[in-house]
Amino acid sequence: MTLLSAIRSRLVILIPYVWLLFFFLLPFMIVLRIALSDLEYGSPPYTPQFSLSDGWSGIWDKLSTLDFENFAFLVGDSLYINSYLSSLKIALISTLFTLAIGFPLAYGMARAPDRIRPTLLMLVILPFWTSFLIRVYAWIGILKQEGLLNQFLLWLGVIDTPLEILSTNTAVYIGIVYSYLPFMVLPIYSALDKMDESLVEAARDLGCTRIGAFWKVTARLAVPGVLAGCLLVFIPAVGEFVIPDLLGGSGTLMIGKTLWIEFFNNSDWTVASAIAIILLIVLVVPIVWFQNAQAKAAEAGK
Amino acid sequence: MTLKTRLFSVAVMLAASTVLSAAQERVVNVYNWSDYIDESILEDFTKETGIKVVYDVFDSNEVLETKLLAGSTGYDIVVPTGTFLANQIKAGVFQKLDKSKLPNLANMDPAISERMEKYDPGNEYAINYMWGTTGLGLNMDKVKAALGDDAELNTWDLLFNKETADKLADCGIFMLDAPTETFPAAKNYLGIDPDAKDGESIEKAKELLLKIRPDIRKFHSSEYINALANGDICMAMGWSGDILQARDRAAEANAGVTVEYVIPKEGALMWFDNMAIPSDAPHVEEAHEFLNYIMKPEVMAKASNYVYYANGNKASKEFLNEDVVGDPAIYPDDDTISRLYTVSPENAREKRELNRAWTEVKSGQ
Structure with a gap:
């Protein structure tokens, strides 16, 4: 029995690693292999530099002759760097807006009477019951020239001529903030929900102002939730394709769209894979930083 | 039964049922452009041959x-x-047609088949389904309001002349999001060979496009x-059949919008959509039967009558509706055809x- 339970506990530890191997490392290696290949029109449209039949020594030999031409190509054309920068900028601004809207929402939910909290939580999750694609499509109907928003504003008399929102970056911001808001609200809510209210009372008793108590106690304790929420919004927003494609205009430059052009229009899987690899590297940095920040926060907590 | 054996028997049953149904039911999987066929053709095909169309x-x-x-x-x-077909043939993704199984090939239009040789030498891999042109769709009232009643509308000047384009910009211009359509048109307007692939020609066409x-x-x-169709824009560079669809929708809506399609006098791109069988197609026999059925004159005519594109099937002409075969926007006269150009694939x-x-x-x- 002890042997069995020992194996069982090992298995439990093993599962996350197997998960990582199959769903991260293996796909990553496949994409990296294509990124290091040469473009050739055919099926598939690249000549692989590596194949398993080479054996280890063969792979090692080839590693030393790699030219990384696809990565060099990305550096040579400012389009790619601008796409990364523009994606990061759009994702960053969207994350800040999501935080600005999400935090008060989560705070209000956490302070709401126990009775209605489950309902509020349900309302935040409710949009997920409709397909993401349909929700983004719905925004086309709201934002277009003769759409709901413009008609409403015209009716109110706020504007004389319809606003041009659809097919601009503003529409992309609106789409991202709307779509990712629940990912911001939920972690912050769960952080605030766990918070001991008496800590705020103690701060007030010791002479803190309301605002002071909020910053010194509530905001501090919400930090892990805020960080988690920001990453949950920022990371997918950087690589977002559907929202800029449907709501953005021709001038909207995002790496997801640039990658799409390489993959579909140029049939250049090798450059597309190189873009994906760099995107991954760009995104892994904030994850590592987040992990460090969390570890530090946990230590400080002790 | 333990869970494992139960799962196993379920898997066996599933596998057996797919094998059985495969033996009983013949299937052909068709991947076509959206809105590009009268779907009753598919039902008729199933009725006649017993082959299910996915x-x-x-x-x-x-x-x-x-x-x-x-x-x-x-x-x-x-x-x-x-x-695209030409490049894909080179990449080896298609199989040669077995012409002995396609007696209806005799119905095809030799003039179209000859033009198709540019992409498919010897017509070995594909049959023409539809062909069309890339021109301008105009909202007649809006364009005339912007340019004057006697303005010439039969020209690419509307799009590529900066002055005219500026006047039409306020009521809205749409353009195809396809460089293989827009660059040849720009080159043709500049008097450069629309099929030129050299960097200088592309650069010149790009400058023209950037200007407008x-x-x-x-x-x-x-x-x-x-x-x-809704009258939201006054001009679009688009595909003939699509613009004719807009024309009909506008007419049906009866909201005072008149759309017309023009093939500009400077010439326009002529393109061909073709049916081919992938080399790894699972149902080759059924695919040939489907192609042969499509090449029946009355079937092809039914498709054209529905989508407003011309087809490459000469025998189908007598079954075409008058508003299709008699419309110069769909079946252009010889003079217009002589001004249409084709382009070859890019490497x-x-x-x-x-x-x-x-x-x-x-x-x-």
């Missing part, structure tokens, strides 16, 4: 090509445009149908150069 649609050659190059699509019939770029409201390859480097220039036109990057 019909799926795409809306860009790029998506089709990526799927074909990735392989194992499971499709038995796909419908690429000529230029501020006047273009949107680059999109299908939204212009609704936009024209990988030319393709990249073209797409890069197009990205610059659209995004300024």
Whole structure:
């Protein structure tokens, strides 16, 4: 029995690693292999530099002759760097807006009477019951020239001529903030929900102002939730394709769209894979930083 | 039964049932452009042959090509445009047609088959399904209001002349989001060979497109149908059949919008959409039967009557509706046909150069 339970506990530890191997490392290696290949029109449209039949020594030999031409190509054309920068900028601004809207929402939910909290939580999750694609499509109907928003504003008399929102970056911001808001609200809510209210009372008793108590106690304790929420919004927003494609205009430059052009229009899987690899590297940095920040926060907590 | 054996027996049953149904039911998987067939043709085909049609649609050659190059699509019939077909044949993704199984090939129009040889030498891999032109769709009232009643409308000046384009910009211009359509048109307007692939020609066409770029409201390859029909825009560069669809929708809505399609006097691109069988198609026999059925004159005519595109089937002409075969926008007269041009496929480097220039036109990057 002890042997069995020992194996069982090992298995439990093993599962996350197997998960990582199959769903991260293996796909990553496949994409990296294509990124290091040469473009050739055919099926598939690249000549692989590596194949398993080479054996280890063969792979090692080839590693030393790699030219990384696809990565060099990305550096040579400012389009790619601008796409990364523009994606990061759009994702960053969207994350800040999501935080600005999400935090008060989560705070209000956490302070709401126990009775209605489950309902509020349900309302935040409710949009997920409709397909993401349909929700983004719905925004086309709201934002277009003769759409709901413009008609409403015209009716109110706020504007004389319809606003041009659809097919601009503003529409992309609106789409991202709307779509990712629940990912911001939920972690912050769960952080605030766990918070001991008496800590705020103690701060007030010791002479803190309301605002002071909020910053010194509530905001501090919400930090892990805020960080988690920001990453949950920022990371997918950087690589977002559907929202800029449907709501953005021709001038909207995002790496997801640039990658799409390489993959579909140029049939250049090798450059597309190189873009994906760099995107991954760009995104892994904030994850590592987040992990460090969390570890530090946990230590400080002790 | 333990869970494992139960799961196993379920798997066996599933496998057995698929084998059985495969033996009983003949299937052909067709991957065609969206809105590109009268669906009753598929029902009729099933009634006549007992072969079930699994019909799926795409809306860009790029998506089709990526799927074909990735392989194992499971499709038995796909419908690429000529230029894409040519590259795909070279990439080896199609199988040669077994012409002994296609007696209806005799119905095809030799003139179209001859033009198709540019993409498919010897007509070995594909049959023409539809062909059409890329021209201008106009909202007649709005265009006349902007340019005056006696303005000449039969010309690319409307789009490529900065002065005219500026006047039309306020009521809205849409353009196809496809460099393989827009660059040949720009080159042709400049008097350069529309099929020229050298960097200098692309550069010149790009400059022309950049000049009128501020006047273009949107680059999109299908939204212009609704936009024209609703009267939201006054001009779109688009595909003939799509614009004729917009014309009919506008007429049906009866909201005072008149849409017309023009093939400009400077000439326009003529393109061919063709049916081919992927080399790894699972139902080759059924695919041939489907192709042969499609090439029946009355079937092909039914398709054209529905989608408003001309087809490559000469025998079908007598079954075509008068508003199709008699419409010069669909079946242009000989004089117009002589001004239509075709383009050859790009190689990988030319393709990249073209797409890069197009990205610059659209995004300024």
